Amino acid sequence: MNQFAQLFTTLDETNKTSGKVDALSDYFRAASPEDSAWALFFLTGRRLKQAVPTKLLRAWAMEQAGIPDWLFQESYDAVGDLAETIALLLPPPTGVDETALHHWVDRMNDLRFQGVEEQKRFVLEAWSQLGTPERFVWNKILVGAFRVGVSQQIVLRGLSKAKGVDVSQLTERLMGDWKPSAESYEQLISAATEQENLSRLFPFFLAHSLEDGDPTRLGPVTDWQAEWKWDGIRCQVIRRQGETWLWSRGEELITDRFPEIESLAHALPNGTVIDGEILAWADGRPLPFLQLQPRITRKTLTKTILRKAPVVLMAYDLLEHQGQEIRALPLVERRSLLETVIQNASGNPCVKLSPLVSGADWLAVSAEQARSRELGAEGLMLKRRSSPYRAGRTRGDWWKWKVEPYTADAVLTAAQRGSGKRASLYTDYTFSIWKNGELVPFAKAYSGLTDIEIQEVDAFLRKHMREKFGPVRTVEPLLVFELGFEAIQRSTRHKSGLAVRFPRILRWRRDKTAEQADSIESIEALLTLSQATQPISNTENPENPGSASRERFLFDL
Amino acid sequence: MKPAIQLTERGLYCPQGDFYIDPWKSVPRAVVTHAHSDHACRGCGQYLTTPEGLAVLKVRMAADAVIETLPFGTSTHINGVQLSLHPAGHVLGSAQVRIEHAGYVSVVSGDYKIEPDRTCTPFEPVRCHLFLTESTFGLPVYRWPAPGEVSSQINQWWARNRSNGQSSVVYAYSLGKAQRILAGLDAGIGPIITHGAVEPLNQAYRESGISLPPTRTVSQVDNAKEFKGAMVLAPPSAQGTPWMRRFGEVSQAFASGWMQIRGTRRRRALDRGFVVSDHADWPGLLQAIEATGAETVWVTHGYSAVLVRWLQERGTEAQVLETRFQGEAGDTAGIEEADKPEAGQTQPEVAPS
Numbered sequence: 020m021n022q023f024a025q026l027f028t029t030l031d032e033t034n035k036t037s038g039k040v041d042a043l044s045d046y047f048r049a050a051s052p053e054d055s056a057w058a059l060f061f062l063t064g065r066r067l068k069q070a071v072p073t074k075l076l077r078a079w080a081m082e083q084a085g086i087p088d089w090l091f092q093e094s095y096d097a098v099g100d101l102a103e104t105i106a107l108l109l110p111p112p113t114g115v116d117e118t119a120l121h122h123w124v125d126r127m128n129d130l131r132f133q134g135v136e137e138q139k140r141f142v143l144e145a146w147s148q149l150g151t152p153e154r155f156v157w158n159k160i161l162v163g164a165f166r167v168g169v170s171q172q173i174v175l176r177g178l179s180k181a182k183g184v185d186v187s188q189l190t191e192r193l194m195g196d197w198k199p200s201a202e203s204y205e206q207l208i209s210a211a212t213e214q215e216n217l218s219r220l221f222p223f224f225l226a227h228s229l230e231d232g233d234p235t236r237l238g239p240v241t242d243w244q245a246e247w248k249w250d251g252i253r254c255q256v257i258r259r260q261g262e263t264w265l266w267s268r269g270e271e272l273i274t275d276r277f278p279e280i281e282s283l284a285h286a287l288p289n290g291t292v293i294d295g296e297i298l299a300w301a302d303g304r305p306l307p308f309l310q311l312q313p314r315i316t317r318k319t320l321t322k323t324i325l326r327k328a329p330v331v332l333m334a335y336d337l338l339e340h341q342g343q344e345i346r347a348l349p350l351v352e353r354r355s356l357l358e359t360v361i362q363n364a365s366g367n368p369c370v371k372l373s374p375l376v377s378g379a380d381w382l383a384v385s386a387e388q389a390r391s392r393e394l395g396a397e398g399l400m401l402k403r404r405s406s407p408y409r410a411g412r413t414r415g416d417w418w419k420w421k422v423e424p425y426t427a428d429a430v431l432t433a434a435q436r437g438s439g440k441r442a443s444l445y446t447d448y449t450f451s452i453w454k455n456g457e458l459v460p461f462a463k464a465y466s467g468l469t470d471i472e473i474q475e476v477d478a479f480l481r482k483h484m485r486e487k488f489g490p491v492r493t494v495e496p497l498l499v500f501e502l503g504f505e506a507i508q509r510s511t512r513h514k515s516g517l518a519v520r521f522p523r524i525l526r527w528r529r530d531k532t533a534e535q536a537d538s539i540e541s542i543e544a545l546l547t548l549s550q551a552t553q554p555i556s557n558t559e560n561p562e563n564p565g566s567a568s569r570e571r572f573l574f575d576l
Numbered sequence: 577m578k579p580a581i582q583l584t585e586r587g588l589y590c591p592q593g594d595f596y597i598d599p600w601k602s603v604p605r606a607v608v609t610h611a612h613s614d615h616a617c618r619g620c621g622q623y624l625t626t627p628e629g630l631a632v633l634k635v636r637m638a639a640d641a642v643i644e645t646l647p648f649g650t651s652t653h654i655n656g657v658q659l660s661l662h663p664a665g666h667v668l669g670s671a672q673v674r675i676e677h678a679g680y681v682s683v684v685s686g687d688y689k690i691e692p693d694r695t696c697t698p699f700e701p702v703r704c705h706l707f708l709t710e711s712t713f714g715l716p717v718y719r720w721p722a723p724g725e726v727s728s729q730i731n732q733w734w735a736r737n738r739s740n741g742q743s744s745v746v747y748a749y750s751l752g753k754a755q756r757i758l759a760g761l762d763a764g765i766g767p768i769i770t771h772g773a774v775e776p777l778n779q780a781y782r783e784s785g786i787s788l789p790p791t792r793t794v795s796q797v798d799n800a801k802e803f804k805g806a807m808v809l810a811p812p813s814a815q816g817t818p819w820m821r822r823f824g825e826v827s828q829a830f831a832s833g834w835m836q837i838r839g840t841r842r843r844r845a846l847d848r849g850f851v852v853s854d855h856a857d858w859p860g861l862l863q864a865i866e867a868t869g870a871e872t873v874w875v876t877h878g879y880s881a882v883l884v885r886w887l888q889e890r891g892t893e894a895q896v897l898e899t900r901f902q903g904e905a906g907d908t909a910g911i912e913e914a915d916k917p918e919a920g921q922t923q924p925e926v927a928p929s
C-alpha cells in the first residue's frame with residue numbers, strides 16, 4: 020500500500036507532465052503485477068462500489084480518535100474531505116503496513132457480503148497499520164471515490180515507458196470492461212499479437228512552420244506539392260483484414276466517434292492506411308472546429324450530434340497500399356496511389372481527396388495562399404514531391420505556410436503569474452475590448468513579448484493592481500496590445516459573445532490608449548467578413564504542442 | 577483570589593505590577609514573550625525579555641530600545657508582583673510569563689510548542705491557577721510528524737532537485753522557522769542561500785550560541801553559477817518578487833503547520849508543503865494544559881472556541897479571550913495577510929538590474 024500511496028502523493032504534488040510520467044514509470048517498474056493491475060485500475064478512473072457506508076466509517080473513526088461528533092464536524096469543516104479528515108484524526112498506527120495493495124483490495128471486495136462486525140474488524144485493522152497518506156488513499160478506495168489528477172493518456176505513457184509497450188496498444192487493450200488481475204496485466208504489457216499488429220498505426224509526420232512566410236528559399240516551385248492546410252482532427256484510417264481502426268494524432272482510438280468514417284472504410288480494400296483530417300463539413304466548406312467537439316466530449320453520440328456536424332475525411336496521404344507499407348516511396352507516387360484508392364471509393368460522400376493547389380511560380384502560389392480564408396483553410400501545406408513519409412516533426416520536407424492571423428488591439432485588464440521559471444513574473448494576461456462602453460474579457464494570451472518587455476509589463480502590473488480573484492489580479496486598464504488569432508467564433512460561454520482561437524500577443528501598442536482599443540463591433544466585422552466559417556488551426560499550437568492538451572486550448576478564455 | 581491579568585485595549589495588563597505582556601500598542605513597560613511582531617511591538621518605553629531572546633529582539637526593535645533581561649526561572653518583583661520567565665519552546669528566547677500575586681499564579685504562554693527543537697530551550701510546564709494558552713492548531717487533525725522525519729524529507733527533496741538542476745526554495749518565517757529548518761539541513765548537499773530578511777536572525781542565533789550550517793546572502797555569492805541547485809530560505813513575502821529570478825529553475829516549498837491539510841497545500845500551488853510548525857499541535861496543547869494543573873484556562877488566537885468547548889466538556893473552567901495575537905501564517909488567508917508579521921521589519925534585498 021505504501022508504494023501506491025507514495026505514487027499518489029507524488030502525482031498530487033507534481034505539476035509537470037514529465038514528472039508525473041516518470042513517477043508512474045518508476046512505480047510500474049517496481050510494483051508486482053497484481054499491484055500494478057489494481058493501480059492501473061484506480062489511476063485510470065475505474066472504480067469499485069463503496070464497500071462500507073460512509074456513516075459507519077465516520078462513527079468508527081470518531082470512536083478510534085476518542086472525539087465527539089461536534090469535534091469531528093469541526094475537523095471536517097477545516098479539512099473539507101471526509102477520507103482525509105478520518106486519515107488525520109485516527110491515532111498513529113500501531114503496526115507496520117507490509118500488506119500489498121492488491122491484498123487490501125481483495126479483502127475489501129469480500130466485505131460487501133459480510134456483517135457489520137466483520138467489516139468493522141477489517142477496517143480497524145487496516146487503519147491501525149496504515150500511516151496517514153496510506154489511510155487517505157485507502158479511505159478513498161473504501162468509499163469508491165479515489166481520484167487523481169492524471170489522464171489515462173499520462174498513466175499509459177508511464178506504463179509504456181516502464182514496459183516498452185506502445186501507448187496505442189495499451190489503449191486498445193484497455194478498452195471496454197478491463198478486469199484487473201496479474202494475468203490481465205501481464206497480457207496488457209505483453210508483446211503485440213498478430214491480431215494486434217493489424218490495428219497498428221504509423222507515427223505521424225508533422226510539419227514545421229514556414230516562419231518568414233517566404234517559400235522562395237525552398238527552391239523551384241516544381242519541387243513542391245501544395246495543399247490547403249485544413250483544421251480538424253488529424254487521423255489515420257486503418258483497414259486491415261475486414262476491420263477498421265481510426266486513430267487520432269494523440270494515439271487515441273476514435274473509431275466509435277465517427278461512424279461515417281467507419282462505414283466509409285468498409286469501401287476501402289484490405290491493407291490500406293490513409294493519413295487525413297476529419298473535418299465537420301457542410302455546403303462545400305468546413306465548419307468551425309468547435310463543431311467537432313461534441314463528437315469527442317459527449318458520452319453517447321445522438322442523432323442530433325451526428326446531423327449537426329456531418330464529417331468528412333480529407334485524405335492527404337497513403338501509407339499502406341495493398342498490404343504493403345509504402346512510406347519510403349516518394350510523395351508523388353504515394354499521391355497517385357491515393358488518388359486511385361479514393362476514386363474507387365468515390366461513391367462515398369464522406370471522403371474527399373485533398374485538392375492540390377498549383378501555380379506557375381511562387382508568386383502565383385502566394386496568391387492562392389492569400390485566399391485561404393475564403394475557402395475555410397488556414398494556409399497552405401508545402402510538401403516536397405520527392406519526400407518519403409517521415410516520422411514525427413522532421414525539418415525540411417513538409418512546411419505549413421499559414422496566412423497572417425486576424426488582429427485586434429485589446430486592453431490588458433487582468434494578469435496571473437506564469438509557471439516554471441516564470442513563476443515569479445506576471446506573464447499570463449487577460450485582454451479586453453470595448454462593448455457598450457465597458458471593457459469585457461476577450462482573450463487570454465501568454466507569449467509574444469521579449470523578456471525585457473515581460474519584465475517591464477510585470478513591473479507596471481505590480482504598481483497598478485486592483486482586486487484579487489484567486490490567483491488572478493485585475494489591473495488598471497492602461498496598456499494596449501495588438502493580438503493575433505487564428506479564428507473567431509460566436510460563443511455564448513464568453514462575456515464578449517466571441518471566442519478566438521490561439522490568441523497571442525503580436526506587439527505592445529505603446530502609441531495607443533485604452534480608449535483607442537478595438538470594440539466588439541470591429542471584431543464582429545471580421546466575423547461577417549469570413550462568413551463565420553473560418554477554420555481553426557489544429558496541427559500545432561505554438562505554445563502547447565501535443566494533442567493531449569488540445570481540448571483545453573479550444574477557445575480558452 | 578483573583579487573576580492579576582486583565583485584557584485592555586493596549587493588550588494584556590497586570591494592574592498590580594503596572595506592566596503589560598506582549599502589548600500591541602506602545603506602553604511604558606512591556607514584558608515580551610518573544611520577538612514575533614504580533615507579540616513585540618515597537619515604541620515601548622522599556623522591554624523585558626530573556627537573555628537568549630535579547631539578540632533576536634534587538635534585530636526587530638528600534639536601535640535605541642531599552643531592553644532588560646531576566647534569565648529563565650529567576651524571579652523579580654515589580655510593585656509587589658512576583659514575575660518570572662519560563663521556556664516556551666517556540667523560538668529562540670521565547671518565554672512563558674509567570675505572575676504571582678497574593679498567592680494566585682497566572683501563566684501567559686505566548687506561543688509555544690512541545691516538540692524538541694535544538695534552536696531553542698525546550699518548553700517547561702509551569703503549575704498555575706490560570707493558564708492563558710494559544711490555540712493556533714487547536715483541532716485534532718493537527719498532529720505533527722516527528723521533526724527528524726521532516727528534515728530528512730526536506731534534504732531528500734533538495735538533493736533530488738539539485739540533481740535535476742533546480743534550486744530549492746523553502747518559504748518560512750524569518751524568525752524561528754527559518755533557523756529551525758536551517759538547523760536540520762545537510763550542508764553537504766550544496767550551498768545554502770538566505771534572504772536578507774532571514775540572515776540577520778541567523779546571525780543573532782549564532783551570537784546566542786546556536787550552531788547553524790553555514791549560510792550566505794545573495795551578495796556574498798561571487799559566482800552566479802552557485803545559485804543553481806542551492807537551497808534558498810526566504811520569507812513567504814519573497815515569493816514572486818524579482819529577488820527570486822536569479823535562482824533560475826526552482827522547486828518551491830512552503831513550510832507550515834497548515835501544510836498538514838491537502839487542500840491548503842494545493843491552494844498554495846507550490847511544489848511541496850512541509851509540515852513544520854513552531855506552535856503546539858492538538859496533542860501538544862492538551863498535554864501542556866494538563867501539565868499546568870490550571871483550574872482556569874483562557875484561550876487566545878486560533879481555534880479558541882473549539883479548545884474551550886473541549887476543556888469545558890472535561891470540567892475545566894475555560895473561556896475565549898479575544899486578543900490581537902496571530903497564529904501561523906499561511907492558511908486560507910492570502911500571502912499578503914500571511915506576511916504581515918514580516919513586513920516592515922527588514923528591507924528586502926533588491927535585485928541588481
Ligand SMILES: [Zn+2]
Pocket residue numbers: 610612615666687
Ligand atoms: Zn510567535
Ligand SMILES: [Zn+2]
Pocket residue numbers: 612614615686687901902903
Ligand atoms: Zn503568536
